Amino acid sequence: MSLTDTIIIGAGPYGSSLAAHLKAAGVDHQILGEPMGAWRNLMPPGMLLRSEAFASSLHAPCSGFTVEDYCRLKGLPYRPLGMALPLETFVEYALWFQSNLVGEIQPVDVLALRRVGDEFQLSLTDGRSLTARRVVIALGLKGFAQTPPALRGLPAQYASHSELYGNLEWARDKDIAIVGGGQSALGLSALLNELGARAHVLMRESSVVWHERPQAGRNIMSRLRRPDAGLGRGWRSVFLSEFPGVFHLLDPKRRKQIMEHTYGASGAWWLHDRVVGKVQISHRTEVRSAEIENDRVVLNVLTDGKKARVSADHVIAATGFKTDMRQHAFLSKDLADAISNQAGMPELTSHYETRVRGLYVVGPACAHSFGPVMRFVYGTKHASPTVARHIVGSLKAGARQRAWPVVAHAPMPERSGE
Numbered sequence: 001m002s003l004t005d006t007i008i009i010g011a012g013p014y015g016s017s018l019a020a021h022l023k024a025a026g027v028d029h030q031i032l033g034e035p036m037g038a039w040r041n042l043m044p045p046g047m048l049l050r051s052e053a054f055a056s057s058l059h060a061p062c063s064g065f066t067v068e069d070y071c072r073l074k075g076l077p078y079r080p081l082g083m084a085l086p087l088e089t090f091v092e093y094a095l096w097f098q099s100n101l102v103g104e105i106q107p108v109d110v111l112a113l114r115r116v117g118d119e120f121q122l123s124l125t126d127g128r129s130l131t132a133r134r135v136v137i138a139l140g141l142k143g144f145a146q147t148p149p150a151l152r153g154l155p156a157q158y159a160s161h162s163e164l165y166g167n168l169e170w171a172r173d174k175d176i177a178i179v180g181g182g183q184s185a186l187g188l189s190a191l192l193n194e195l196g197a198r199a200h201v202l203m204r205e206s207s208v209v210w211h212e213r214p215q216a217g218r219n220i221m222s223r224l225r226r227p228d229a230g231l232g233r234g235w236r237s238v239f240l241s242e243f244p245g246v247f248h249l250l251d252p253k254r255r256k257q258i259m260e261h262t263y264g265a266s267g268a269w270w271l272h273d274r275v276v277g278k279v280q281i282s283h284r285t286e287v288r289s290a291e292i293e294n295d296r297v298v299l300n301v302l303t304d305g306k307k308a309r310v311s312a313d314h315v316i317a318a319t320g321f322k323t324d325m326r327q328h329a330f331l332s333k334d335l336a337d338a339i340s341n342q343a344g345m346p347e348l349t350s351h352y353e354t355r356v357r358g359l360y361v362v363g364p365a366c367a368h369s370f371g372p373v374m375r376f377v378y379g380t381k382h383a384s385p386t387v388a389r390h391i392v393g394s395l396k397a398g399a400r401q402r403a404w405p406v407v408a409h410a411p412m413p414e415r416s417g418e
Helices: 013-025 037-041 067-074 087-101 183-195 220-225 235-242 244-249 252-261 269-275 333-339 364-370 377-403
Strands: 003-009 029-032 110-116 119-124 129-137 159-161 175-179 198-202 280-282 285-293 296-303 306-312 314-317 359-361
Touching: 003 013, 003 119, 003 377, 013 029, 013 087, 013 377, 037 087, 067 087, 110 333, 129 377, 175 183, 175 296, 175 306, 183 198, 183 269, 198 306, 235 244, 244 364, 244 377, 252 364, 296 314, 333 359, 364 377
Parallel strands: 003 029, 003 129, 129 359, 159 314, 175 198, 175 314, 198 280
Antiparallel strands: 110 119, 119 129, 285 296, 296 306
């Protein structure tokens, strides 16, 4: 069983960006997972990214590998603001990034991860075992889908979560109820409507919050009042986009408050005309229970305090995600318990390291520590170089320790701060 310094679990934007930084730094590492697997297999064709094009680049250790660079190379149209970026273009860009900066990616999943002494042991789906000094979990939202209690237990034929969608052809000419009022719900409703399905959105909010279309070429006063940032427009967005380290210093209660009341259910500007007047939306609606009748799913709902029934061929829960590291079946129980707080979220240092030394978490799973920017690709610009620097620093510190001579009765040299 060979020893690798660092293993990255996940080959999406966060895992790929970190792998590029480690490769540039000469750190021995391996990256595991299907390249851009969730983006390629679990997102519907024709989807558009919510982020603006300038905020959708993986983070490279060198210049020349942004979405803009890729579009220029391929002769594709590009605007930093006001351009809806297709899923297909983004995936092709990310695979190009990987082929140039990441190198070999092993398309395997991890079956088990446990700590043995000062090392980690991993069992893989191809039958191999690996040992590493450090492990980085970069799995996005995989395993964290949150389904309302009323929909749990329904057969898969009649109910699913929005995390699972690739091709939507199966829904053509069907009645589809979508529970939720955010980007996933609205985006799916537009795609389903355009495919020929009859989509019905059931949302608890009293109205849809639509983002305004960003405008390039604003005058300097307008940009000073409300600057453009990775997460949107305004100084609050600037703070949350550019200073995750400061967010990490906030009191946990304050962090929780920001996460719960910032960037809630809303729709991108490019969805407005594809949804309004074309998709049925029921506001102030809560699903209380569900049952199967005559080969259809029937939802018992409460709308404005009045009971009603909604019948559909299938219901999709576009109800978001809740980070809980205990849901990762590959983590040994002692590791899952050690890295998580009571709610299952990882407790992280400023270097994205868990309470288990050498085990890191990046991506959406670390959003409650570093802010909502980690839910988006834009967060790779912060997480990737920070984790890479910490790993390189740990390697140097380890080399210094191994280089110290052991002399009987001689004092050991003082250790510099790490």
